[in-house]
Amino acid sequence: MNDSILSPLMRQYRDIKQGYPEAILFFRVGDFYEMFYEDAQDASRLLSIALTSRDKNSAHPVPLCGVPYHAATGYIAKLLKAGRIVALCEQVEDPKAAKGLVRREVVRLYTPGTLVDTEFLAPSEPNYLAALAVRLDTAQEIPIGLAALEVTTGEFWGMEFHGPHAFTHLLNEVARLDPREVLCPADLVRQSSASIQHITGARICERPPASFSRQSAVRALTEHFRVQTLEPLGCADFPAASRAAGAVLSYFHETQPTVPLDHVRRFTIRHTSEYMHLDGATIRNLELVKPLASNEPAAGVPPSTLLSVLDRTATAMGRRLLRQWLVRPLLHCDHIRLRLDAVEELKNHMQARTALRTALREIQDIARLGSRIVLGLAGPRELLALKQSLSLLPEIFVDLTPLRNQLLCDARASWDNCQDLYDLIERAIRLDAPLTIRDGNIIKDGYDPAIDELRKISREGKNWITAIETQERDRTGIESLKIRYNQVFGYYIEITKANLARVPADYIRKQTLVNAERFMTEELKELEERITGADVKMLAREQEIFAQLRSRLAKEAHRLDAMAAALSLIDVVAGLAEAAALHRYTKPMVTESGVITIQGGRHPVVERLCTDSVFVANDTALDLEMNRLLIITGPNMAGKSTYLRQVALIVLMAQIGSFVPAEEAHIGLADRIFTRVGASDNLAGGQSTFMVEMVETANILQNATQRSLILLDEIGRGTSTYDGLSIAWAIAEHIHDRARLGARTLFATHYHEMTQLEQQRTGIKNFHVAVQECGGDVVFLRKIVAGKADRSYGIHVAKLAGLPPGVISRAQAVLSQLEQPESARSESIQEQLPLTPESLPTPHPIIEEVKQIDLFSMTPLDALNRLAELQRMVRSDPSDR
Structure with a gap:
């Protein structure tokens, strides 16, 4: 910004903005908070408000948008939800008394993790500020740390992670924590911010490495808790957690210098051995706290x-x-x-x-x-x-x-x-007390003698004014004489022009109007000072008493x-x-054994969605011996994924201490639950569906133990058939092998070849989803039974999905050919297609048309139009009827 083209106001804005480069600056101008330049462009987009400009007729107009000061809270909340921070810049002197430009200062910096204002907080959700103490350039044996502060409740704790997979464990804990703001060293932000952003919607805040130094941590922690060393806090042997905790305190004091943290009275160390391991993918796939669909559910829609x-x-x-x-x-x-x-x-x-x-x-x-x-x-x-x-x-x-x-x-x-705290508030605070202490009328009568006396003066002052008015009417004989009040002149006596000759000599003229004049007397002036002084003193005294009361409660x-x-x-x-x-949940039996037996198990969420049908319950038997790995086959849409998730949710519910949706349940403790279900691209990270699938599967194989519960759904479907089958087969063997893993696993697959593993390896069992055929149609019974599925029923699923009849009939014909033995299939092909040039069939024009299409140069709209044209050709071709 060039000083020569800036107005004094914009120079002031520039100087203040330089101190808050990452924040959107709400710059108070009269009754509005205005934003300029990039802030205006960002705010206009995020808040859906009009973008205009300042100095429109100049050669250098400034982008501008603004919001009314009285509505700022809602707009700030939207920006915070979008992961931005807001600096609130107020006019800190009366514009009427200012000489030149009004002085302005930033009075508050709003960041997502440091909020203490109830209007910005979701009542049922925590609001964590977290810090990650990680040095990626050091040896793997160096521990890495996490600390979290929930300023609205005073909760403050830290954790440490060790070993070659420490960073993965850290990210998984962050996923469980779901913080609003995460502090990271600058080098970590540059190298792995994508992985952090992928598991949490938090604002990632880059901090200088010095913020995570041991010296800074010791100073911040010992000063806050008023101790000499870290030993009394119990974190002296946890240097990484301590460094993260120090970074949290330093950031909070830096951004909120006027907010004390006296209610944060302890710092605790959490241990990874206390809780079941749940990674971010499992929390997401099982829909524990958030639905997979990001959209808000409509009113009346059952919970998901x-x-x-x-x-x-x-x-x-x-x-x-x-x-x-x-x-x-x-x-x-x-x-x-x-x-x-x-x-x-x-x-x-x-x-x-x-x-x-x-x-x-x-x-x-x-x-x-x-x-x-x-x-x-x-x-x-x-x-x-x-x-x-x-x-x-x-x-x-x-x-x-x-x-x-x-x-x-x-x-x-x-x-x-x-009881003593109740009695204190009961004695002190009026039941009709206002929202803020600025409005007064807070303290009950009888609690404070000084307030009682001042309140009496204020209350009786109106009677005194009435008495003086009556007295002056009698003294002057002016029946229309009135005593009035306004904020400019205070109390005054108003007399009409017709009665001015009867005004006493001791009246002091205050103001002349068209039809009347206003006067003051010494008696009225003294009374005014007494009444208005009482109101001011009473408000100040009430605020003082309230602050004292709040301090007593704070202790x-x-x-x-x-x-x-x-x-x-x-x-x-x-x-x-x-x-x-x-x-209708039942009490599970939870033991140290490796046996998971569920009779009549139900999916707790899906059964609530089955409002017009009965949820089909299923049994489960898993152990560390003969039923280690269950291969589950069956058509899509038959309920395999629901079954997998319901087993995991029943185990999880039991281990939080909840009853479970089952007739009976024996749960052998699981130290971890891993899920690889569903398919999704990580476009931001440049990963395809198959890459995401393989990354999550690799995480399972590297971190699962024999006591883990693993759910795998359609592993390998994101690549070619033989590649996918080979990978799925090898994964199943690896998990089954006790020397490598031997964990309890439910493995749903569309590769029917994998059912051969039951004969090859002890501890693998085949199960499938029962299907009933009725006149060429199928009914999914949703029942898991022993044995393998004899068919995939993919064509039936396609028919249910609404594919055209011609496509379905052609698919059935091709399937009947493919299902013949190879020799018979070869003979059939030779009979149908004799290998002579003259007998070779003429290429179908529609097939040739499809071959000529350049998919990679088409827009989605072009592709839809071409597809519609091909469909018309198929319907009009007599050979296809």
Whole structure:
């Protein structure tokens, strides 16, 4: 930007923008926030608002767009959702008092991972800021670290990953975490940002390597937690996690210098051995928390994720905890059984469950309320919401009393009704308190003597004004005399022109109007100062008292955190019990064995979608001996993929402590669940469907263990038939081999040749989806039975899909030829096509037409038009009838 062509306003904009090059700058100009240059172009596109220009008639017009200041919150939220950051630049002096250009400053930087404003947050979703401490140029034995901060609740933890596959494990943990913003060293961003972006929709923020140094981490952590070393924090032996944690704190303080983190009171180390391993592909393919289809479901459409089916929670805290459980199933039978026993007790005690859920519906988000109190952001209504929630704690405690499960008893043993906090808010805050403290009228009568006195003066001032008005009418004899008020002159006496001769000498003229004049008296002036002074003092005193009250509550925030955790746990357990009762789920038996036996298993999501039909249940028997690898054949659309997913979901549900959709289930713990289902290109990464398939399969073969559960669906279909069959065969052998892997596996395939493995290797069994033929048509029975499929029924599926009858009949004819023995097929071909030049058939004109088409030079529209033309030729050709 050339100074010589810039106005003073645009020079000011340029200087401020230089400090925030990555942010979209909301630049306050009057009643609008305006954006210029590239910011305007980006904002116009992302916000769908008009793009115009400033100085349209100049030689260098400036791109411009703007939004009203009172509607800025909604626009900022859209930009944050799009992964951008926003710098809010305000006028920091009164334009009327400014000499020259109004002074402006950035007062707030909004980034997706540092939000504390409730209007930008989804109540049922966490809002993590994560950092990855990775150095790709070092030896593989160097650990890499992850840290995550949820500023709205104060949750702060770190993890470390070791070994040759550490980076893959890190990315998988990021997929489970689903952060809103990820901090990475600059070199990592350049080398692997595509892989990070592929697994999360988070904003990737490049940070200088010095932000991840050990010195910076030690300084940030020890200063924040007020300790001398890292030993008291328990992270001294975890240098990579500590470096990531230090980067998180440094970034937060850099971007939010006015926001304290006093509510972040501890940093914990999580261990990878505590939870089942779920990679990003599995979370996505099983649709645990998000549907594969990115579009929002229409109103009234049944849920399509496991989270939506199981979510019967009553609080936002419970919904967030349930999501954590789903992506981090447990690995220890004792902990799983505690949860299952708690769900069972509440499922069997409907009265207690109903009472708990009824009370929990009135509980607000205590976790986030506590944090906002510590941050100094909570307003009067939020304190009233906290009081309402605390009022229900005694009732919930009573509802828990008859329950005997250890998990629920532990919650009751550490119960805190927080009665003193309730009483404090009850005594102090008016029930009709406004949304913000700027509006006053917050503190109850009787709480503070000074406020009571000032309120009395303000309240009685109107009576005093009325008394003076009556007094002056009597003294002057002017019946039309009135005392009025406006913000410019304050209180004044108004007298019409006709009565000016009767005005006393002690009246002081303030203003002359067309038909009247306005006066002041010393008595009225003193009274005005007393009344208006009381209002100002009362507002200031109320704000002071409210701040003191909020500070007192902030000192007890750890108690609110403890009760938020207890209530979240109760909410999730009660919700799972409700889901079990509603959906006819049964309690699984979870053991350390390698046996997975499911009788009458159902897909928890698909069965909810079967509103006009009955879901067909299926049995499953997997173990580490004779039933290690089940090869499942059958036609497309028959239900193979649904069956694979339902087995995985039942195992996962059991290991989070949920009842399962089955008549009976014995679940031998799985340390990991891997899925390779579905087909999708990674266009951003330059990977085809087949490459994505092979990358995900390689990840499974490299990271699975004997105790893993593997689901493979149609491996090899993305390449030629023989290549695909060879790859699928070799993969099946590798997984089956105990010396290499020996994991429990469901292997769905369209390669019928693979059913030969049952005779060749012990521990491989064939299963297929039953099909019934009726007069040339087929009915998919959705039942998994022993044995291999004798036919693929692909032509029947094509018929169901609506292919033209001519195509179907021709396909049947070709199939009948191909299904003959090779010798017979050769003789048939020779009989039909004698190999003499004279007898060779004339090439069909439509085939010749197809051969001449240059597919790679055609647009999609051209291709559709050509296809329509060929179809017309086929229909008009008598030889094809």
